[in-house]
Amino acid sequence: MTTNIQQIKPMSSKVKSYRFLALISHIGLLSWLSIWYLLLNNSQQYSFAFVFIVYLLPLLLPLHGVIKAKPYTHAWACFIVLWYFLHGITVIYSEPSYIVHAIIELVLAIGMFAGCSLFARNRGQELGSALPKLSKVMEQEKEYFERNTKHDTTDA
Template identity: 30%
Template sequence: MIFAARGLALLAYLGLMGLILIWTTWIAPPEIVPISVALVILVLPLLFPLRGMLHGRRYTHAWSSLLALAYLTLGITLAAAADARLYGVLMTAAAFAWFAGCLLYVKLDARRARKLAS
């Protein structure tokens, strides 16, 4: 079960990153700002937890779940807009799966660590 939670968190995290990269560069590039600026704003925060997520560190999963909430909020906001509804729904789903996977992994890994310590 712990591997499924970590897999969900990692898959949703990488899926969100891929979604943002593909949507921003190929499907619907922004018209107001350059693509590079939009990518820095949207993708750069996702790079901070990359190493810890790949290595399965519990602490990284814990604080990155808070970062997932920012993308969840952005996704809900975009889903409310008529022109970016699909992008917002996909971002909301990926961010929610990332959030849920991180919380479940932290809970199960802490339980496993307590069990090993006793």
């Protein structure tokens, strides 16, 4: 019988706040883009299928893992949200009539990126699955190579 380590180790209040930021921003971004492109955009220049595939589907992919508070899903969701950050910046530059829409998208994308990355990092540390610091890795490699170099020179 295996137990889920996430159920064993409780989250600190700081990690809970990062998770809340990630979750609220993620759902907010998904909701905002749905409202923007399906309700507020009167020009009907995009079909529903296009809006769903390009704007909504990428946000739906990590949603289950974000809801379940999985650090790994939060980490790769950061890559997905960069698309929305770039989209918001592009809209601000190229479509001045949608500047308010794009600023809302940017705020939600930045909130999602910050929440997801901080949650993944801190929860990973709590669970003991965090990557070691680069200085520690370099120190271990230095010790390893020094040890092996000593063995190589004494063998010759």
